[in-house]
Amino acid sequence: MSTSIRYTLRHMLRGGGKTVLAILLALLLTAAVGRLDSLRQHYEALSRSVLIQGSVLGGLTVYRAEKLAAAEEVKDYYLEESWQDCLYLTEKADRPDEASFVLYYTSDYTKTTDANVEWLDGWDGESFQKTTKMVCLMPRELAEHSELVLGDRIHIAEAGYGSKTYMNHPEMTADEIIALWKRNVSPTTVVGLVSETNVSSRLWLPIHGMDQYSTMFPGLKVETAIYTLRDYRDVQPFREYFMEETSREKGNPSLYLDTAEADRIRKMANLLSTLYPIALGVALLLGAVLPGLMVLQNSRETAILRVLGMSRRKVCAMLTGEQVLLCILGLILGVAAAFFLGAGWELTYPGLHLAACLIGSIVFAWVSTGKDLLSLLQAKE
Amino acid sequence: MNALTLDNVSYTYPGGTTPVVKSASCNFETGKIYAVVGPSGSGKSTLLSMLAGLDIPQEGDVILQEENLKNLDLDKYRREGVSIIFQAFCLLPLLTVRENVSLPMEMQGIPEADARQRAAEALVKVGIEESKHKRFPSALSGGEQQRVAIARSLCSGAPVLLADEPTGNLDGENTRIVMDILRRLAHEEGRCVIVVTHDPEVAEAADLILRMKDGVLTAE
Numbered sequence: 001m002s003t004s005i006r007y008t009l010r011h012m013l014r015g016g017g018k019t020v021l022a023i024l025l026a027l028l029l030t031a032a033v034g035r036l037d038s039l040r041q042h043y044e045a046l047s048r049s050v051l052i053q054g055s056v057l058g059g060l061t062v063y064r065a066e067k068l069a070a071a072e073e074v075k076d077y078y079l080e081e082s083w084q085d086c087l088y089l090t091e092k093a094d095r096p097d098e099a100s101f102v103l104y105y106t107s108d109y110t111k112t113t114d115a116n117v118e119w120l121d122g123w124d125g126e127s128f129q130k131t132t133k134m135v136c137l138m139p140r141e142l143a144e145h146s147e148l149v150l151g152d153r154i155h156i157a158e159a160g161y162g163s164k165t166y167m168n169h170p171e172m173t174a175d176e177i178i179a180l181w182k183r184n185v186s187p188t189t190v191v192g193l194v195s196e197t198n199v200s201s202r203l204w205l206p207i208h209g210m211d212q213y214s215t216m217f218p219g220l221k222v223e224t225a226i227y228t229l230r231d232y233r234d235v236q237p238f239r240e241y242f243m244e245e246t247s248r249e250k251g252n253p254s255l256y257l258d259t260a261e262a263d264r265i266r267k268m269a270n271l272l273s274t275l276y277p278i279a280l281g282v283a284l285l286l287g288a289v290l291p292g293l294m295v296l297q298n299s300r301e302t303a304i305l306r307v308l309g310m311s312r313r314k315v316c317a318m319l320t321g322e323q324v325l326l327c328i329l330g331l332i333l334g335v336a337a338a339f340f341l342g343a344g345w346e347l348t349y350p351g352l353h354l355a356a357c358l359i360g361s362i363v364f365a366w367v368s369t370g371k372d373l374l375s376l377l378q379a380k381e
Numbered sequence: 382m383n384a385l386t387l388d389n390v391s392y393t394y395p396g397g398t399t400p401v402v403k404s405a406s407c408n409f410e411t412g413k414i415y416a417v418v419g420p421s422g423s424g425k426s427t428l429l430s431m432l433a434g435l436d437i438p439q440e441g442d443v444i445l446q447e448e449n450l451k452n453l454d455l456d457k458y459r460r461e462g463v464s465i466i467f468q469a470f471c472l473l474p475l476l477t478v479r480e481n482v483s484l485p486m487e488m489q490g491i492p493e494a495d496a497r498q499r500a501a502e503a504l505v506k507v508g509i510e511e512s513k514h515k516r517f518p519s520a521l522s523g524g525e526q527q528r529v530a531i532a533r534s535l536c537s538g539a540p541v542l543l544a545d546e547p548t549g550n551l552d553g554e555n556t557r558i559v560m561d562i563l564r565r566l567a568h569e570e571g572r573c574v575i576v577v578t579h580d581p582e583v584a585e586a587a588d589l590i591l592r593m594k595d596g597v598l599t600a601e
Contacts, residue, residue, distance in 0.1 A: 003487040007476075014475040304471050307433070308485050308537075309460025374430045377467050378545065 004310070004318045012322050018294055019326060025290055026330025026353060027337060029283045033349045034338025040276045043269035047262075120150040120191040128191060137192040152190050280349070287353040288360030291323040295364040302368050303376040312369045319365040320358065327357040383446070384540050384573035385409040385432065385463075387598075390441035392427050401427045404441065405598040407591060411540060414567040414574040416584040419593030425577045428593065429545055432575065433465050434458045446540065460488055464534035468546035470526040472518040478504065478529050479514040485537040496536075503532040507562055524555030531562050535570075542566060544576040548583055560586045 012019055117125070117137065128135065138148065148154065172180070295302075298319065305315050331350040339345060386409070392402040401424045409415055419425050430436040431443055434455040443450040445462045453462070464485075472481045482500035487493055504514055507528040509521075518526050527547060534542050544563065548556040560583060567574040567588070576583060584590050590601045 003484070006487075006493075007484070010480070011475050300471075301473055301475075304473055307435070307459060307465055307471070309456050309458075309488060311456045373435050374426060374433075377465075377469065377471050378426065 004314055008318045008322045022326035023330040026327045027334040030331050030334025030350055031337040033283050034343035034346055035341045036276055036279055038343035040272035043272055047265050047269045118193045123191045135191045136188050137194050138190045140193045143193050154188055284352055284356040288356035291357050292360040292364030295319045295361055296368050299368045300376055303373045306373050315369050316365040320361040323361040324358055382411050383408045384411045386444040388442045390438040392438045401596050403596040409573050411573050412571045413588045415589050416587035417577045417591045418584050423593040424596040425593050429577050433543055462539055463541045464537045464539040466530050466534055466544040466547045468549035470530050477515050482533045482536055499536055503535045507532045523550050527559055542572050542574045546578055
């Protein structure tokens, strides 16, 4: 073993407080930065997978709902039982409310009907979408029950029409109510018969303004949906869609998003993302400067070695070697400590710290060995 | 026989205009002890620095046994040509007394075991008993520490021994002991000992007194 290695090892082993301090420095910085990094990664992962709970309080415009879907902000959304607007066929009933068949209204008929529509001659999906005439699609089951065929003209009333009219005009008979209704409501032509399709493929969208029905249909008062965000950072634009809708609704918000937990996670993720590079920089700076200062503290010993005839390069190597060895020891302990704190075996920071220590030690060792030897040695201890 | 020669040496600090050492010339012979005296700021330390190979004169030459310092590896010169004793002892605090003494020998390539053996002998020679060889310097008195520093110089085998105020931190008794050892090194072992000092008593123990004043070196 060469003299310089022997000297370095002796110096390390007998360094006492300085040795412990150097090891502790690397240990604590590695453990702290490792823990911070793991927390940052944890919160970033959490913010990507967080569930936002929302409640649909009213209807959405078709436009808004389509935009929401098109924006792909929502990964796995559903608006189940969004609405089933109960419209009543009254021609076959004694009173309007007794004909409790349901017509499904949807703005996106292609998803519900697709190829399962039997069209009246001259009609198809495109003309149906673009028409300004009073037309409707009707479930085949309902048509058969009502003995209707394609091209028949029917009168459709909104839910509760008969009841409301009856309550307001108890003197009126059912026939009179129906007559009144027929005068007020334009007939609608049945242009398509819809077969039942795969329920799971349906996208029922609430139609703007349907909140007015909420008192009549308890099932429509509040609809709940859970949105799994692809990336938490998309929460804000996602929410803005709803805020825009809310302002239009004037105090009747379309959707309430419970983002309290998500906000907390986002804040923490943002804080850690900001803090981490700063902490990394400070830690690396300390990792470079503190070993360097320890090297400078040994300036007098350095001067003695130089006066005894050790070359500047060899003294620099010894000083650097000592700090690097202590640093490696500290880093090993630090990585182990970080692992037990839940950081995993992350070796990026230890590598950077070692590099910082190496650079700092070399620079300060070169400075230390370049000092005026005589003035260092003439000074009293 | 000349151990070290100063030949018309001048030195001006970088940025300075006035030389702190002016055309100093002197032959330092083996087996003699020299004292360089003079007031503070007279250039004694600069002269010592050049003799130790820590500074190179801008003019003139320092010659070690016919070898000009300008042509020598200065690290090797300090390892083998010259040895220095300081007022503040300058022992390595984390090495034991014996390790301090054996280190320069190990740096010269002498095997560790041999170096330790010779260090122990040198320490005994300067009056440091064996029980203290494994102690750290801080456990020794000032006089003992200075004797360890002398033992270190002794072991280096350097023909020239420079001493910068070697008794500045010592009491009268220890001053006498240290000067006895230095005289012995010069007269019995044939070393050339150059002592820089303020102390007239130390100077009187020298074979030749050199006076430094305003950068000019003169023999008394």
